[in-house]
Amino acid sequence: MFGRLWERLKKLGSAFYSGKAAAVGEWLWLFVVASFLEKRYAAIRKEAWDSNDNIMLLLFGDYLGLPNPVSYYTLELLPYLAEEMLPWQRRIMNRQSVAAEKAAQYDFT
């Protein structure tokens, strides 16, 4: 592993000396993203999609049998959300284990 990193660094060094600052910058940036940022953003992204699913449930819960006093009015949102509708239904009806879903929110590594 260290061997490969050394190879990379040597390449980087030669890129630096030959004036390819942009390539070095990109390499550094990808390094930062992959080692520090990506994991955190993945957690937020998951949270965002989960909250989106919850909103779909609040808006169109009556399709799953949950009464909704404003179902007549949420109908007019359907044109904007129609594309999300079927995947959402598949997801929500296919939930296997709530415990596993909860566990997936935490980083055990």
Added chain:
Amino acid sequence: MTIRPFTFFGGKGGTGKTTCSAAYALALARRGIATLLVSTDPAHSLSDIVDTALGNDVRPICENLWGLEIDAEAEAKRYIGEIQDKMLSIVSAAIVDEIKRQMEIAYTSPGAEEAAAFDKFVELMDKQGDPYEAIVFDTAPTGHTLRLLSLPEILGAWIESLIAKRRKSLELFKMAGRFEEDLMKRAANDPVIESLTRRQQRFEKSRKYLINPESSAFFFVLNAERMPILETSRAVALLEKFGIVVGGVVVNRVIPPEAGDFFAARLTAQEGYLRDIEERFGGGGRKLVHLPLLRFDVRGMEQVSEVANLIGGIDA
């Protein structure tokens, strides 16, 4: 005297709401005010009283007076048709096909017709003063109407919480999408929030009209009998809880003293009830009007016109 743009007549079934609203609308029309008479009762009887066939479009009854019977089913159909057209212009036809089944479910869900009637109702209130200076609503029996009038308050709060939830979710998308353009695009000008906000504003507006004593008043029609009195006092309490002004009470079918022996006993009972009505509803600037029991039931504009003489001053 200023004319309120919206007047509602309500009460227990069979007490004479339709007659009273038709008579009051006619009284307004005779004062030269362009008046629209609207029935929100799913079981319409307005046509029968004014002796003109009315429908889901505004039709003239006589000078300065027009009539409309809200057809909730037709309104719901139109609304859903509009959504389907819009959907076809946004998403692919294959998805529309898949979604159609769901639209059918919403169409038959409880409350759909009520909501459609309410929408029409808000639409009419929005057109305030143009071209009708006054709109008189002949409402359905108490339960249905109370629900209809409390809709803006209940649904308004619900939609508000939906908007808040959606905002929060979009905020998350914004955070997650700092380095992803398509997530960013999701969060910027969201049509869902836009559409929900428009709805909320409409609810808010109609609520403002309803609770403003200068723009609307609710009149209860009742008979001098035990059950209508009890039901009306419950309904008055509920409307006032929602902030809707009860402008007065019409006591219909008051037995005149010259009614004869057969009614003698009822007449004494009625005196007690009339006192009760006076005590319960007389205060708070509410107007009380008595309409006598007539020899015939009211039918056609000529007879309505006679009642109009008696009821015309209720908004004074």
